[in-house]
Amino acid sequence: MSHLFLIGFMGAGKSTVGQILADRLGLPFVDLDSRIEAHAGRSVVEIFDAEGEQGFRLRESEALAGLAEASSSVVACGGGVVLADENRRLLQEMGRVIYLAVSSGEALARIGDTTGRPLLERGDASAMAATLLRAREVLYRTVADVTIDTGGLSPEAVADVVYEALQAEERQGSAS
Numbered sequence: 001m002s003h004l005f006l007i008g009f010m011g012a013g014k015s016t017v018g019q020i021l022a023d024r025l026g027l028p029f030v031d032l033d034s035r036i037e038a039h040a041g042r043s044v045v046e047i048f049d050a051e052g053e054q055g056f057r058l059r060e061s062e063a064l065a066g067l068a069e070a071s072s073s074v075v076a077c078g079g080g081v082v083l084a085d086e087n088r089r090l091l092q093e094m095g096r097v098i099y100l101a102v103s104s105g106e107a108l109a110r111i112g113d114t115t116g117r118p119l120l121e122r123g124d125a126s127a128m129a130a131t132l133l134r135a136r137e138v139l140y141r142t143v144a145d146v147t148i149d150t151g152g153l154s155p156e157a158v159a160d161v162v163y164e165a166l167q168a169e170e171r172q173g174s175a176s
C-alpha cells in the first residue's frame with residue numbers, strides 16, 4: 001500500500017484535483033471527509049454540532065489510520081488533517097504527501113458559500129480563514145514531500161503539475 005495524499009487548506013482543490021489524478025493514475029479516489037461521513041452516518045456539519053471539533057478530529061484520525069489496510073489510492077484529506085502529530089506521522093508513513101498551497105483569499109473565492117464548513121462559520125470567514133491558514137501553513141509544509149502553488153491554476157493544470165512532479169521523482173529514483 002502506498003497512497004498519494006493531497007493536503008492543504010479548504011478550497012485548495014484537493015477533491016477535484018484528486019479525482020483527476022486518480023483517473024490518470026488508474027487508482028481509486030478516496031475523499032476522507034466522505035469516509036468519515038459514511039462511517040458516522042452523519043454529515044461533517046452534524047458531527048461538529050453533535051460531537052464538537054474534538055469528536056470530528058477523532059473520527060478523522062480513525063479514518064486516516066484505516067487507510068493502512070486499504071489498497072493504494074489517491075486521498076483528498078480535510079484541511080485540518082495535519083493538526084495531529086500522529087496524523088502527520090501516518091501521512092508520511094503511508095505514502096507521498098502533496099501540499100496544494102493556496103492563499104486564504106483565493107480559497108474563500110473558490111469556496112464561495114461557506115455553508116458546510118463549520119470552522120469558517122464561527123465568525124468573519126475571511127479573518128477565520130487567514131488565521132487558520134497562518135497557523136497551519138508550517139504543518140502543511142513540514143509534512144509535504146512536494147508543495148505546489150495552485151494560485152491562478154485550474155484543477156487540470158494543478159493535476160498536470162502534480163503528475164509531472166511524481167514522474168520526475170520516479171525518474172530520479174530509478175537513476176540513483
Ligand code: S3P
Pocket residue numbers: 008009010011014033044077078079080081116117118119
Ligand atoms: C476542515 C476542513 C474540511 C472538513 C472540516 C474541517 C478543516 O475539509 O474536514 O470541515 O479543519 O480545515 P475540506 O478541506 O475538504 O474543506
